[in-house]
Amino acid sequence: MFNDSLTPPNRSPDEYSGPPLLSALPCFPSRGGTPLPRSGSGTGANGGGSGQDVFEELRQAKREVELLKAMDPFRAADMAIELQVERMRAAEATSARDSAVQRLASAYDSIxxxxxxxxxxxxxxxxxxxxxxxxxxxxxxxxxxxxxxxxxxxxxxxxxxxxxxxxxxxxxxxxxxxxxxxxxxxxxxxxxxxxxxxxxxxxxxxxxxxxxxxxxxxxxxxxxxxxxxxxxxxxxxxxxxxxxxxxxxxxxxxxxxxxxxxxxxxxxxxRDPEDMVRARNAVLASLAMPTGIPDEALKPIMIPAPFTIHEFLGNTTGNSLAGYRVFHDKTTRWCPERDEHGYFFSPLYRCTTKPRVPTAHSWAEVDPRGRMTKPTECFYSKEGKWYYAGQYIAIRLDDLNVKEWEELDQECSSMLVKDTLVGRKNTSPTVHYEVSQLYAAGALKIACVGLQCVGFNSGLYHTIMEQAAKCQQSGRWKVGWGHSDFPATDGSDSIDDNGNTYPPSLFNFV
Incomplete structure (x- = not known):
């Protein structure tokens, strides 16, 4: 079926001669191949190689051809990518090394x-x-x-x-x-x-x-x-x-x-309280007696129950009585020999709350005499009734010592403690107890202020008594009295026995 003449006969590699065999190889120059290296020993004297050398070259060429035939073109691309990745990794490693070196240098400088x-x-x-x-x-x-x-x-x-x-x-x-x-x-x-x-x-x-x-x-x-x-x-x-x-x-x-x-x-x-009391009374007994004091006993001021002494005086005298002072019987003592003179107790220090900081408090020394360096109209309370005492000036006596504080009754000491904290906000029983302990230890002082009677305003006394009697009969307040026949006294505000100021009343009750 096939023509045997067209099929080339099978020959061994040894039967090929040099030129025809070399021209058939891919590495031959006429076919674009790269000539194989030649060893110096393979060249004969006549310019040709021996058969053994040619055979070795052929075997090497055959292996190269087989390798070229077995190589996948995609494998070459993968190898190129791998090479590029390795180059990038090497560049990154170099950059990381340089960065680490720079950080170490900065750390060294900082240290x-x-x-x-x-x-x-x-x-x-x-x-x-x-x-x-x-x-x-x-x-x-x-x-x-x-x-x-x-x-x-x-x-x-x-x-x-x-x-x-x-x-x-x-x-x-x-x-x-x-x-x-x-x-x-x-x-x-x-x-x-x-x-x-x-x-x-x-x-x-x-x-x-x-x-x-x-x-x-x-x-x-x-x-x-x-x-x-x-x-x-x-x-x-x-x-x-x-x-x-x-x-x-x-x-x-x-x-x-x-x-x-x-x-x-x-x-x-x-240190004996009784001797101190006798000494104060002796001083008061030695003071001069003013003229014009009535011989008869003073009558109490009958004030209607709903009103206070400050409201009564403000509506009775109007602006004629611009400044006065009242004393409580618990904190006031009168001389047994000359009851026109006396003395009262008042704190030397008061605790106040700062306006902008409600939780901050401060202590300040005060003058217990107040405005009583000049003659001042005074009223006092005794057994729940109010009396007009006269015109008084204040003189400083010896302060109370610790034993005298201990001898005071509970109501008097409580009033003095309350007077000490009159300017403080957010007081509590604990604060009152602490202040009383400060007095008991002698850290705080109570001033004893003498009351020297220097006059008696009869016009004021009779006007107040008449108004009190009319109020008691009618059971109502009268409209202001207008002009009064007694002289006005100096001062600005009314002051009670605790040092609180009360401006004259602005209301007239009918």
């Missing part, structure tokens, strides 16, 4: 800078510690020097007091040795005579002898106050009552006293 800062701060700390130690040393030296100066001042003051006591004792002995009829004014002063010191406007200065122990109490009280100011307060203190010829400048403004009893015994007496 170096922080180390320098730490070293500088440690140096500054050492310098500050040295300065602080030096400053503490100077502060301790200053404190010790201040204490030494204060101790020296106290010792000098005590030496002055010893000399004063010795001088008083000598004067007392000289006075006792002198005849009674030849006493000079100076010897009368040193022998226990109470001399009120009045201003140029006072009608008549008095010189009334009183109990000797009372004068001693006030003398030692003045000395004790000077010592307290010396030790506690950094402000300049007044000279003691026994210092030289100017002794009258340091005693209270209403008396000048000296005596010869020992300081220890006098201080022991000052």
């Amino acid at each position: 170096k800078e922080k180390a320098l800062t730490i070293s500088r701060l440690q140096t500054e700390k050492s310098e500050l510690e040295l300065r602080l130690a030096e400053f503490d040393k100077r502060v301790r030296e200053a404190v010790e020097q201040a204490r030494a100066d204060e101790r020296s001042t106290i010792e000098k003051e005590m030496q002055h007091l010893r000399e004063a006591i010795r001088h008083v004792k000598e004067n007392g002995e000289d006075q006792r040795n002198e005849p009674h009829g030849s006493k000079s004014p100076s010897s009368t002063m040193s022998g226990g005579t109470l001399v009120p010191i009045t201003g140029s406007n006072d009608p008549s200065p008095l010189s009334t002898p009183v109990d000797e122990a009372v004068n001693l109490d006030y003398a030692v009280r003045s000395i004790s106050n000077d010592i307290d100011r010396l030790v506690i307060e950094p402000r300049p203190h007044s000279v003691s009552a026994f210092h030289g010829s100017n002794s009258s400048a340091a005693v209270p403004p209403y008396l000048r006293i000296t005596d010869s009893q020992s300081l220890h015994e006098l201080c022991a007496k000052l």
Whole structure:
């Protein structure tokens, strides 16, 4: 079926000669192939290779052809992609290495800078510690020097007091040795005579002898106050009552006293509340009596139940009574010998709430006399009834001590505590208890203010009594009185016994 002549005969590779075989290979130059490398030993003297060399070349060419036939073109593309990926990975690794090196360099620079800062701060700390130690040393030296100066001042003051006591004792002995009829004014002063010191406007200065122990109490009280100011307060203190010829400048403004009893015994007496009460009453009994006080007993002001004393006075007197003060019987005491004079208790410090901070409070010292440095119309309560007392001025007496505070009744002490907290908001029983404990410990003081009667406004008294009687009969308020036949007093607001101000009433009830 097939023509055998057309089929080339099978030949072995050895039967091929050089040129025909080489021309059939793909690596032959005439077919675009790359010539295979030739070894130098394969070339004969006549320019041709031996059969063995040709055979090796053919075998190598055959293997290359088989490899070329077996290679997949997609495999070559995958290999190219893999090579590109590997190049990218190598580039990324190089970039990461460079970034890590840069970060390490930055960290090194930062650590170096922080180390320098730490070293500088440690140096500054050492310098500050040295300065602080030096400053503490100077502060301790200053404190010790201040204490030494204060101790020296106290010792000098005590030496002055010893000399004063010795001088008083000598004067007392000289006075006792002198005849009674030849006493000079100076010897009368040193022998226990109470001399009120009045201003140029006072009608008549008095010189009334009183109990000797009372004068001693006030003398030692003045000395004790000077010592307290010396030790506690950094402000300049007044000279003691026994210092030289100017002794009258340091005693209270209403008396000048000296005596010869020992300081220890006098201080022991000052702690007795009964002696303090007797001393105050003795001072009040020595005050002058004003003229024009009625002999008959004062009548109570009958005020209708729904209204207060402030409403009644505002509607009765209109603007004629511009300023007045009322006193409660629980915090007011009257002299048993001269009931026209008396004294009342009032806190020396008050607690107030700051306007912008409701939870912040402050303490401030107040003047317990208020506007009573000038003659002021006064009213007082006794057994639930109100009375017109007259015109009074306030004088400072000795403050209450701790024992006197303990002797006060519960209602009086409660009123004083309430008066202390009158300007504070959000008070509670705990706050009242704490303030009472401060008074009991002596941290807070209660002032004792004397009431000296200097006049009696009869026109005001009769007008008030007439209006009260008319109100009681008619059972209603009358329209304002208009012009009054009694003089108006100075002042702006009405003040009660707790220091609260009440402006004159603006209402007239019909």
